[in-house]
Amino acid sequence: MSVDLVERDAWRAAAQWAFIQRVATVDKTDVTVKLRLYVDVECFVQVYANAAKQLTSFTLVLNRSRIYGRDCEGGLWHRHPADAPEQHDFTPDGQRAVTLDEFLREAQQVLQDRGLL
Secondary structure (H helix, E strand, C coil): CCHHHHHHHHHHHHHHCCCCCEEEEEEECCCEEEEEEEEECCEEEEEEEECCCCEEEEEEEECCEEEEEEEEECCEEEEECCCCCCCCECCCCCCCCCCHHHHHHHHHHHHHHCCCC
16 A cells, blocks of 8 residues: 555544544655544554555554554454553454554554553
8 A cells, every 4th residue: 555545544534533632743754654533642653664565564553552443464364452452362353454544543542442542
């Protein structure tokens, strides 16, 4: 997927998910893009894509720490579970490919489970 499509998808998603307050493009080159979809000042979803390396990363960040995430490197997905975000989950569900919308649904659930939404 091109970085322009990733960026466009993030802006579209922000308009559809009520818990996302704003979107910021942090950095963009011809082959990479980093965006933040802000829930509030201390909480955001970071989206990173590198088209040249086939890398996609969705990370839910709270107080400058990852609390949940999903990454794809070279077409292979893994999850950083909410109960142990430093670990890599390579179970069938952890390896399931997700769209940004699916990740935002999961992130919303994580935030609700923690009483943050």
